[in-house]
Amino acid sequence: GAVVSQHPSWVICKSGTSVKIECRSLDFQATTMFWYRQFPKQSLMLMATSNEGSKATYEQGVEKDKFLINHASLTLSTLTVTSAHPEDSSFYICSARDWGRSLDEQYFGPGTRLTVT
Amino acid sequence: QQQVKQSPQSLIVQKGGISIINCAYENTAFDYFPWYQQFPGKGPALLIAIRPDVSEKKEGRFTISFNKSAKQFSLHIMDSQPGDSATYFCAASMIKAAGNKLTFGGGTRVLVKP
Numbered sequence: 001g002a003v004v005s006q007h008p009s010w011v012i013c014k015s016g017t018s019v020k021i022e023c024r025s026l027d028f029q030a031t032t033m034f035w036y037r038q039f040p041k042q043s044l045m046l047m048a049t050s051n052e053g054s055k056a057t058y059e060q061g062v063e064k065d066k067f068l069i070n071h072a073s074l075t076l077s078t079l080t081v082t083s084a085h086p087e088d089s090s091f092y093i094c095s096a097r098d099w100g101r102s103l104d105e106q107y108f109g110p111g112t113r114l115t116v117t
Numbered sequence: 118q119q120q121v122k123q124s125p126q127s128l129i130v131q132k133g134g135i136s137i138i139n140c141a142y143e144n145t146a147f148d149y150f151p152w153y154q155q156f157p158g159k160g161p162a163l164l165i166a167i168r169p170d171v172s173e174k175k176e177g178r179f180t181i182s183f184n185k186s187a188k189q190f191s192l193h194i195m196d197s198q199p200g201d202s203a204t205y206f207c208a209a210s211m212i213k214a215a216g217n218k219l220t221f222g223g224g225t226r227v228l229v230k231p
Contacts, residue, residue, distance in 0.1 A: 043224050104149040108162065
């Protein structure tokens with residue numbers, strides 16, 4: 001149980017285009033989802049927290065107009081990287097919290113590798 | 118501000134040996150301390166977690182030791198195996214805080230030599 005999926009697992013796009021990444025909780029309802037980015041050989045950096053049906057809360061330094069987050073249902077959150085540039089190339093990971101199961105544990109997705117050419 | 122400091126950055130251990138990774142935190146309001154294992158190109162997976170009301174927790178070959186007064190906690194991997202070669206992250210959060218965000222340490226790359 002507590003499986004989180006991401007789609008796509010990897011994507012290559014041209015500079016200036018937009019890319020959408022999906023994060024789904026497969027067997028539980030996720031009232032809260034988190035989006036992280038991870039550069040090679042570095043730790044996970046939280047980008048934003050999204051709660052179902054409300055606007056996402058972005059961490060300091062993360063451009064909300066560039067990284068659009070939508071959490072329209074209890075099982076799906078999307079991250080759209082708008083007007084992507086090579087510096088946006090990174091590993092994007094989502095996680096989800098199942099309030100009905102545990103107050104503390106986050107379940108992570110497998111990640112999406114974004115390469116912007 | 119790095120609220121969770123992790124050491125060492127990398128670690129090489131022989132098969133069957135003990136891997137020890139340490140973390141120190143600053144925020145005394147943290148009350149949940151998980152450890153994650155991450156393989157290249159994969160998302161992190163929860164290994165084991167502890168709350169500050171206990172000083173030690175063991176699950177299989179993995180043990181967390183927690184020292185509340187020193188604001189430190191560590192992961193011990195007993196009988197290390199080549200399959201344990203991965204990057205390990207400690208983290209901390211405040212369960213009742215709004216959002217309950219995880220703050221991660223910098224990570225430790227562990228290589229277990231056969």
